Amino acid sequence: xxxxxxxxxxxxxxxxxxxxxxxxxxxxxxxxxLSLEHAEIGLxxxxxxxxxxxxxxxxxxxxxxxxxxxxVSTEHYPxxxxxxxxASAWFRTRMDLYCNxxxxxxxxxxxxxx
Numbered sequence: 001x002x003x004x005x006x007x008x009x010x011x012x013x014x015x016x017x018x019x020x021x022x023x024x025x026x027x028x029x030x031x032x033x034l035s036l037e038h039a040e041i042g043l044x045x046x047x048x049x050x051x052x053x054x055x056x057x058x059x060x061x062x063x064x065x066x067x068x069x070x071x072v073s074t075e076h077y078p079x080x081x082x083x084x085x086x087a088s089a090w091f092r093t094r095m096d097l098y099c100n101x102x103x104x105x106x107x108x109x110x111x112x113x114x
Contacts, residue, residue, distance in 0.1 A: 003065065072086065
């Protein structure tokens, strides 16, 4: 399963680092065959590419089986016309997640939690 890891801003990288460590431990314990790919969004992407959500990151998100999106510091972004795109809203609308649902499924051989 290919996951795209997007750390975000502020506390996002810290939260995502802990989440990645947990996913890697779960993968080791259960043999889930996770493939974690990393990309930058938010302030780091804005500085490097002039936009908080580069087109290549959007394309990679659609190719992945899932996206791990860390919190973003939109209050520090310039207006959207200047590249300060709210990544959370961007992905929700582009991926038909309008109600901010977190879809999930149980993998074969992994017990479900009630």
